[in-house]
Each structure stands twice: as C-alpha cells, then as structure tokens.
Amino acid sequence: MAVGWSRDGAVQDQIDATVESEIELARKRLPTGESMANCQECDAAIPEARRKAMPGVRYCVACQSELEKKQKAETLYNRKGSKDSQLK
Known part of the structure; x- marks a missing residue:
C-alpha cells in the first residue's frame, strides 16, 4: 500500500533503519577495557561489584x-536530519 510520496515498503524500511541505528548507538556506548576505581566525572569511588558487573565502567551510578539523561535528550531529534527520513 503506497502512502503519500513514498514507495511500497518505505515505512518498514524507515523503521528498520531507525532500529539498526539505535542498536549501533547503544553498542558504541558500551564501555570497554579495564574499569576505573574512581568516577571519571566526580572522582567518587566506584564499588567493586559495579566494576565486576560492568567491565570498562568509567562513571559512578x-x-x-x-x-544517559543528556544522551536521551539528544536522540529525540530527527535520526539523520534529512527530509528523506521524514516519510509522509
């Protein structure tokens, strides 16, 4: 079923692209490497249980x-910023 100016299946393509983009973003945000003993931001001690549960952790809870609140606010905008990502 065609919708507006888009071709058949374009809505699903947009949904798939959005999901793939969010998965990629989440993977990039995962910490890697050795965990820090103190928070990178406030220098508070990071509990050993957190360091074991989340390898590569850099911040206190x-x-x-x-x-994460700041990152979420940034992702509320148009995914690519182009008119093509705004299907009608």
Missing part, C-alpha cells in the same frame, strides 16, 4: 544516570 549517579554520574552515569545524568550522562
């Missing part, structure tokens, strides 16, 4: 929460 409070700072990580704030960072």
